Amino acid sequence: MAFGFCLSVILLLSVWTTAKCDNIPNGVLHMECRDRYFMIAFLFYTGNEPSFEAVDETGVYPITKQYAAKCGYSVAVFPTSEHVELRASYFSCHTDNKEDEVFTFNFNLIVTHKGKEVTYALNKTCSPSLPWSPREVTCEINYMEVNGVPVEVVHATLFSRQSWVLVMVDLVAACSMHKGSHDNRGHIMWETPEVLHPLVSGHNQMQVNIGVNGELVEQPVAEKRGYIVKQHNSTVEISIPYEAEGGYRKVRRQGYFSLHMF
The missing domain is CATH 2.60.40 (Immunoglobulin-like)
Structure with a gap:
């Protein structure tokens, strides 16, 4: 298994002079395509939590807590078992989507090794095992996704004063x-x-x-x-x-x- 992983990412890692495949022992990194998202699990030592970056043709984007919720990612840290888990929606911001059938993910995994920051390039291509429903809702840890027909919603609040009473009316239009x-x-x-x-x-x-x-x-x-x-x-x-x-x-x-x- 260790040799297979090295072989799959060695070309991508060649551009990072500080990254070496033998720094990730067998069983420490796990990548898996699931029904509605892609998952990366990584073991780490306490106090040395890794971080992730999403990569596409436009650049590199650190996956912070706020950016994750905005772009269809979730990162969970489990201190007891000393592992971190990244989940990426098939429709996340920087995923390459081919006809809603083939999805390619590219991430940087950043860890600290012997006091130095080391970056590993990870990639995976997934095809969902279950067909998409015409109207489908997926609930994650920090976001809810509706896959179906895209809509644009305009939400405004109208304030008016009647004597001593302030009246607020919500106005919503969707197209x-x-x-x-x-x-x-x-x-x-x-x-x-x-x-x-x-x-x-x-x-x-x-x-x-x-x-x-x-x-x-x-x-x-x-x-x-x-x-x-x-x-x-x-x-x-x-x-x-x-x-x-x-x-x-x-x-x-x-x-x-x-x-x-x-």
Whole structure:
């Protein structure tokens, strides 16, 4: 096992003159691909806790506590068993993502050896064993991840004074950031979550109406034009034929719509 590890990282370590593979004995370092994250476990001596850096083509990023929560990493130190564990989401900031199927991680492990700081370059490629659900929530130690349709949320608070009473009203607007796709049936498709914000109770019924070019389209008219709205696994799917009224064609088999939801 020790020889196999040295062989896998020797090319990356060649650029670090202070890093030597034989400083990490067999069993001290463990890397594992799990269902929804990549894990690195490293044994250390008390008082000599290691640190990590995420690496991509844009640079090197120290994984601090605040940065970890922001970018989909979690670092846990276990003093009793003298090991530290790094978990990295498949959608963490500096992970190379190929079609949501192949994920490549690159990290620097920084330890202090004989009073000197030593850096080891670690890399691993993972493919999840379980397929992604259309709407999936992953809860980690210091962050919650929703994988599904990306949305942009604007949250503002309105303050007003009525006599001696101060009234605060929360205003929330959310928009789907899904760029759209097309199928082999000649349809343009968009997706948006059924519930756009946690403040909206999941028990409330939601009605979706389509507007084209900023104008609401009545349901009978939408059906006549071939507009299709359906719900699937808490996601609203909108499908519009290329030749439908309200859009225009720029090139062959490529339609464009200015779509609005009400």
